[in-house]
Amino acid sequence: MQTLFIVAILALGFLITFQIAKASEYVAVLRGEERARKQSNKVNAFMLLAFLIIGLIGVYYCNEKLKGKILGDPASDHGVLIDRMLYITIIITFIVFVITQVGLFWFAYKYQHSEDRKAFYYPHNNKLELIWTVIPAITLTVLVGFGIFYWYKITGEAPKNAMQIEIVGSQFKWEFRYPGRDGIIGKKYYKNINGDNPLGQIWDDAANHDDIYVAGEPMHLVINKPVKLIIGAKDVIHDVGLPHFRMKMDAVPGTPTTMWFTPTKTTAQMKKETNNPDFVYEISCDQMCGKGHWSMRGEIVVETQEEFDAWMAQQKPKYYAVFPDKDPSKPKTDTAVKAAVAMAGAQ
Amino acid sequence: MSEATHIHPGSVGHEVAHDDHHHGHHEQSFITKYIFSQDHKTIGKQFLITGIIWAIVGGLFSVLFRLQLGFPGQSFPILETFFGHWAKGGTIQPEFYYALVTMHGTVLVFFVLTAGLSGTFANLLIPLQVGARDMASPFMNMLSYWFFFMASIVMISSLFIQTGPASGGWTVYPPLSALGQASDGSKLGMDLWIVAMALFVVSSLLGGLNYIATILNMRTKGMSMTRLPLTIWALFFTAVLGVLSFPVLLSGLILLLFDRNLGTSFYLSDIVVAGEVLPNEGGSAILFQHLFWFLGHPEVYIILLPAMGMVSEILSVNSRKPIFGYMAMLGSLFAIAILAFLVWAHHMFVTGLNPFLGSVFVLLTLLIAVPSAIKVFNWLTTLWRGNIRLFPSTLFAIGFVSLFISGGLTGIFLGNSTIDIHLHDTMFVVAHFHIVMGVASMFGMFAGVYHWFPKMFGRYLNATLGYVHFWVTMIGSYLIFWPMHYEGLAGMPRRYLDKSIWKSFNQFGDLDKMITVVSIIVFAVQLMFVFNFFYSIFKGRKVTSTNPWGANTLEWTTPINPGHGNWEGEIPEVHRWAYDYGKDGREFIPQTEPVGANESKH
Incomplete structure (x- = not known):
């Protein structure tokens, strides 16, 4: 009913506009086309000027209304650089924006058709053209310079003390792996992937024995400790998007990628700063990955080293879940041994 | 030259022999005149009308998915009536949503803004403005349209199959587009998409080669390259870009077809999909992106350059002033065409691309801003101290410049990789390319349609409807896309159909509603334009003079309704460039007028 109503209104509005338009054409023919054209020229010239003024006010209003809704201060060291680059660019482009838009609409208004004026024959002026080649070139050199300087800082080698975490995307979830005590993430092979071995770890690689697998709960990071994410995907391309840290990197099946940053605010701090007790760092998938793309959500908790250690102490390597008899904390039982043998056979 | 062209072997003899202005083509059947026509003007109209139909389809898709974005989860029973299980309970299902965005992108980028824009105006304007009776090969030209038509049929048919059309985004990145297990849209729909695009590439090559050959070889006497109107230069570079880049897309798509159906591993490696371990190893998913964007970026300019050319022409004609800095305009078109091939990887800054390579692409990408700036300042100077007639075409041209800025x-x-890390694949990108490539090029196209409609059909479009069309579209475009940048600055990813489960992106509900309402209004006004278009073909005010805008270019020296062959007698000779407006106190001096003895030099 409502839809019908809207369609009816649109049709009616359309009909009225059309009738007016047709009538105005007849009137124009009757009164002399030249006169009608002059009048519509005046109206449209005025509208262009009004559009400029109202448009610029609108730009200001839009900014006032929405600037509070973008994400606030960045929560990583790289985020600070990215935001700085963003604001440098905003300032420069906004100046250019205002100058050119004002010029465009003002000229269109000021030089609207008039019988008294003759257009000025002005085919070229090399000096002017040189000016507006050189000035943009210099401005862009500055932007490129800053951009590449920050870009190398962000994409350069991760510091030696960086914590390594593997993050793997698949339709439509995120899984994480910590290197465990040895600090080395063990090797994996995708054909090993099955229900008990979601990442396809190679159990022959001793580095895998202490690796911690985490899924269905947030990734834990330590404040002010650099973290290097080793990013992979199982099925299609995903993308690890971390809006609060201003970081992003594709997860490509078959081609591991990396990205590093240092979180500078704990989740608790952010809750306070944003006055939002429900605040969480979110991982969004930023690369179209199928029908659940929009819901491929993960979370990150940034905490102090002590909190992190306490959390880590509760985690068990996946290796022990697959081979319970290897777990030093569990007494060996006959059934566990049998289960392990059965599983090894299944491998 | 002209007499020779009169019986040019490329033109069909019996058509050219009867190019009188009484429409006395009695030997021509309806089929050879309107359907399998080899007249470039008719082919141009065919491209335009097919493009308009596609634009309605593509635009309607955007209205549908905007409904979901503005009113997530709300039920619109009418949708279920039309779309059945795709809109179960009246809400757009995720598969449907992604099919809609994918087809919206494909249709608008390729079928409307490539075929509909350069197909229309290259066909209409190249022979008319260079002074030729028809294209170098009218037959190839006809094939170009009919390949486009076949591509359209295949693409349309993919909408009606059980598993739905392609739904992995218009960029169809594998592995998603290669694996039917990963998405319903990657089943039969994807094969049809590839076949349709292959046909489309054939059409584009047939057309492009023809445009290039015509511009280089068939200019009339006196029409040196530097006397060509900027429209022709823009269409020339567009054709060159298309000829050099579309084959790369085709090769990429063929490899994709192999991966999909023949078990090859060009793009596939280490994949476990829906619990199934695939045997493919050693492929690179990123390879496809390189191949795709090697077309994909030039494609942006394939869309934009014709609009730039037409805007230059229209602003100059209606300011009654020469285009400012013709050679600089030409140089910047050339620079853009070259740079268009050297920036593709800026779409791939966050794919794990080598950072050094990334920085090279930053430099090359931001370089494009220099020729773009030259163009903008030259357009502004063209308006400066002009005597501007604000027809709908002029308004759309001014709107184009505003949106292009x-x-x-x-x-x-986005070209700055540092900022791109944060903004990549967010709504900021959507806002950016819709304004600069989508809406701006649409504005260029509208400007062209309003300006050349009298040449196409011998009648005018209704100007009042034109003004309403312009103002609603102009205001609407800014209302839709300007605030969208803020969503992107907040990091909101594109292609999210519902943000309610997110804590970081769910603060824009009201904004999304506003955008949806405005897009519906803007869409309705486009329908009004379509109505104006078809109504005016038959009932519009008749054109009474051959040169209604007082323009210099050659198309206005033809009869009001030119027959096949364009000029009745000899093809006119050209003596000057196309932009002698307001020179020596004369309002305009057509290109055909010999240079006077006392005329001042420019």
Whole structure:
């Protein structure tokens, strides 16, 4: 009913506009086309000027209304650089924006058709053209310079003390792996992937024995400790998007990628700063990955080293879940041994 | 030259022999005149009308998915009536949503803004403005349209199959587009998409080669390359870009077809999909992106350059002033065409691309801003101290410049890899390319349609409807896309159909509603334009003079309704460039007028 109503209104509005338009054409023919054209020229010239003024006010209003809704201060060291680059660019482009838009609409208004004026024959002026080649070139050199300087800082080698975490995307979830005590993430092979071995770890690689697998709960990071994410995907391309840290990197099946940053605010701090007790760092998938793309959500908790250690102490390597008899904390039982043998056979 | 062309072997003899202005083509059947026509003007109209139909389809898709974005989860029972299980309970299902965005992108980028824009105006304007009776090969030209038509049929048919059309985004990145297990849209729909695009590439090559050959070889006497109107230069570079880049897309798509159906591993490696371990190893998913964007970026300019050319022409004609800095305009077109091939990887800054390589692409990408800036300042100077007649075509041309500035400047954000890390694949990108490539090029196309409609059909479009069309579209475009940048600055990813489960992106509900309402209004006004278009073909006010806008270019020296062959007698000779407006106190001096003895030099 409502839809019908809207369609009816649109049709009616359309009909009225059309009738007016047709009538105005007849009137124009009757009164002399030249006169009608002059009048519509005046109206449209005025509208262009009004559009400029109202448009610029609108730009200001839009900014006032929405600037509070973008994400606030960045929560990583790289985020600070990215935001700085963003604001440098905003300032420069906004100046250019205002100058050119004002010029465009003002000229269109000021030089609207008039019988008294003759257009000025002005085919070229090399000096002017040189000016507006050189000035943009210099401005862009500055932007490129800053951009590449920050870009190398962000994409350069991760510091030696960086914590390594593997993050793997698949339709439509995120899984994480910590290197465990040895600090080395063990090797994996995708054909090993099955229900008990979601990442396809190679159990022959001793580095895998202490690796911690985490899924269905947030990734834990330590404040002010650099973290290097080793990013992979199982099925299609995903993308690890971390809006609060201003970081992003594709997860490509078959081609591991990396990205590093240092979180500078704990989740608790952010809750306070944003006055939002429900605040969480979110991982969004930023690369179209199928029908659940929009819901491929993960979370990150940034905490102090002590909190992190306490959390880590509760985690068990996946290796022990697959081979319970290897777990030093569990007494060996006959059934566990049998289960392990059965599983090894299944491998 | 002209007499020779009269019986040019490329033209069909019996058509050219009867190119009188009484429409006395009695030997021509309806089929050879309107359907399998080899007249470039008719082919141009065919491209335009097919493009308009596609634009309605593509635009309607955007209205449908905007409904979901503005009113997530709300039920619109009418949708279920039309779309059945795709809109179960009246809400757009995720598969449907992704099919809609994918087809919206494909249709608008390729079928409307490539075929509909350069197909229309290259066909209409090249022979008319260079002074030729028809294209170099009218037959190839006809094939170009009919390949496009076949591509359209295949693409349309993919909408009606059980598993739905392609739904992995218009960029169809594998592995998603290669694996039917990963998405319903990657089943039969994807094969049809590839076949349709292959046909489309054939059409584009047949057309492009023809445009290039015509511009280089068939200019009339006196029409040196530097006397060509900028429209022709723009269409020339467009054709060159298309000829050099579309084959790369085709090769990429063929490899994709192999991966899908023949078990090859060009793009596939280490994949476990829906619990199934695939045997493919050693492929690279990123390879496809390189191949795709090697077309994909030039494609942006394939869309934009014709609009730039037409805007240059229309602003100059209606300011009654020469285009400012013709050679600089030409140089910047050339620079853009070259750079278009050297920036593709800026779409791939966050794919794990080598950072050094990334920085090279930053430099090359931001370089494009220089020729773009030259163009903008030259357009402004063209308006400066002009005597501007604000027809709908002029307004759309001015709107084009405004949008090109706004969208071009946000390109400086995204082309800078540092900022791109944050903004990549967010709504900021959507806002950016819709303004600069989508809406701006649409404005260029509208400007062209309003300006050349009298040449196409011998009648005028209704101007009042034109003004309403312009103002609603102009205001609407800014209302839709300007605030969208803020969603992107907040990091909101594109292609999210519902943000309610997110804590970081769910603060824009009201904004999304506003955008949806405005897009519906803007869409309705486009329908009004379509109505104006078809109504005016038959009932519009008749054109009474051959040169209604007082323009210099050659198309206005033909009869009001030119027959096949364009000029009744000899093809006119050209004595000057196309932009002698307001020179020596004369309002305009057509290109055909010999240079006077006392005429001042420019």
